[in-house]
Structure formats: structure tokens, C-alpha cells
Amino acid sequence: MAVDMDEFWVFGYGSLMWNPGFRFEEKLTARAFGYRRSLCVRSWVHRGTELRPGLVLGLDYGGSCVGTAFRVESAQKTGVIDYLRERELVTHVYKERTMPVLLSDGRRVPALTYVIDRSHAQYAGALRAEEAAAAVAVAIGKSGPNSEYVLNTLQHLREMGIRDHWLEEVAARLAASEAPPDRSLHAGG
Structure with missing residues (x-):
């Protein structure tokens, strides 16, 4: 299938999949190669504090990731990029990238997405499931x-x-x- 190079696609792998926050013309399951979905971002505000950081999703190196690709109308491209930058680049733990994704209908398209910055202080690295669960269990933001x-x-x-x-x-x-989360440890922000 031919790809229209003027099309603008966004790839989501976490909450963006079910809560994109922008209008789109088409939504398809897609796979990004060379990256995997991972609880590798320390959350110091929304899902934890600096004393007890939580973990949220990032797109980290290795493997592949099934997510959702959204095709955005050309006239909406600038507004969607502005919205995504405000949403995703708050602490700059993510890097904005355009990468090829394989759509469920067989097309390969370039898609805007956000990958983890491994040099950022909020990068938690590759955790074992028990380590991630222990951090998540006690974190509240x-x-x-x-x-x-x-x-x-x-x-x-x-x-x-x-x-x-x-x-x-x-x-x-x-x-x-x-042990359920201890809400008395919540520092308010």
C-alpha cells in the first residue's frame, strides 16, 4: 500500500491510546520496533513524590511495542503537536521522535511519539517486576x-x-x- 507522505500520524503506547486528547481521522493498532512499553519513568508529581516516586510508562529501547496510531488531519497538525508537547514534555523525561510504525492494515508510516531519555534523572531503568511492583504499591501522587x-x-x-x-x-x-498504599505519606504534590 502506498503511503501519503503528507499524512501525520501519532503513536501512543500508554494513556494516549484511550485518552488522546485530540481529534483524529483514523485510529489503528500499530507496532513500533526497537522499543518496548516499560514502567521506567519515576513519577514525582502525578503518581508519586520525590521521596516516594511512582512509576509511569515510557517507551524504552529493546523489543517492540503494540500501541495505537492516530492519523491527524493536516490542518490540525500544529495544534496537535503543541498539545502533545505540553502534555508529554513537562519535565523533558521524554524525547520527541518520528519513527516508522507498522499499521494493522500492513502500511508502514512515520509517526510522532515520545521515547524515554535515558540520561534524565527520572529514568528508572529496566526494573524487575517485583521491584516495579514494590515501588508502585507505596507511591501516591x-x-x-x-x-x-x-x-x-x-x-x-x-x-x-x-x-x-x-x-x-x-x-x-x-x-x-x-499492604495497601499508605495515604498518610502523601506529601500533597
């Missing part, structure tokens, strides 16, 4: 408990027919843990 974020993400992925075995293992370890 201004948007609520980190465990809610992880379980909500996994629920949405399942609803979309996307399996993420590592994230499923983190969630299973969370469910097995006996």
Missing part, C-alpha cells in the same frame, strides 16, 4: 495511587486486545501484596 494507574493501564490494554506480559506480572505482584 496528586493524581492518586500509582497502583490505580498501573491497573487502569492494564485494563485498557486488555480491552484493546493488547497483551503486555511484563505489566501483567507487575499487576499480579501488586494484587498479591498485602
Whole structure:
């Protein structure tokens, strides 16, 4: 299939998949190669604090990642990029990249996405599932408990027919843990 080089696509791998926050003309399942979905970003505000950081998703090197690609009308491109930069580049833990993705209909298209900056202080690295679950279990930020974020993400992925075995293992370890988050440790922001 021929690709229209003037088309503008955005690739989402986390909450962007079910909560893009912008208008789009087309939405397809897509795969990015060379990167994987990972709880590799320390959250100091929304899902944790600097004393007890939570973990949120990043696109990190290695493997591949099934997510969602959105085709945006050309006239909306600048506004969507501005919106995404405001949403994703708050602390600059992500780098804006355009990379090829394979759409579910077989087309390969360039798509704008956000990958982790491994040199950023908020990069947690490749964690074992038990390490991630231990951090998530005790972290609370201004948007609520980190465990809610992880379980909500996994629920949405399942609803979309996307399996993420590592994230499923983190969630299973969370469910097995006996200690609910201690809300008295919440520092308010």
C-alpha cells in the first residue's frame, strides 16, 4: 500500500491510546520496533513524590511495542503537536521522535511519539517486576495511587486486545501484596 507522505500520524503506547486528547481521522493498532512499553519513568508529581516516586510508562529501547496510531488531519497538525508537547514534555523525561510504525492494515508510516531519555534523572531503568511492583504499591501522587494507574493501564490494554506480559506480572505482584498504599505519606504534590 502506498503511503501519503503528507499524512501525520501519532503513536501512543500508554494513556494516549484511550485518552488522546485530540481529534483524529483514523485510529489503528500499530507496532513500533526497537522499543518496548516499560514502567521506567519515576513519577514525582502525578503518581508519586520525590521521596516516594511512582512509576509511569515510557517507551524504552529493546523489543517492540503494540500501541495505537492516530492519523491527524493536516490542518490540525500544529495544534496537535503543541498539545502533545505540553502534555508529554513537562519535565523533558521524554524525547520527541518520528519513527516508522507498522499499521494493522500492513502500511508502514512515520509517526510522532515520545521515547524515554535515558540520561534524565527520572529514568528508572529496566526494573524487575517485583521491584516495579514494590515501588508502585507505596507511591501516591496528586493524581492518586500509582497502583490505580498501573491497573487502569492494564485494563485498557486488555480491552484493546493488547497483551503486555511484563505489566501483567507487575499487576499480579501488586494484587498479591498485602499492604495497601499508605495515604498518610502523601506529601500533597
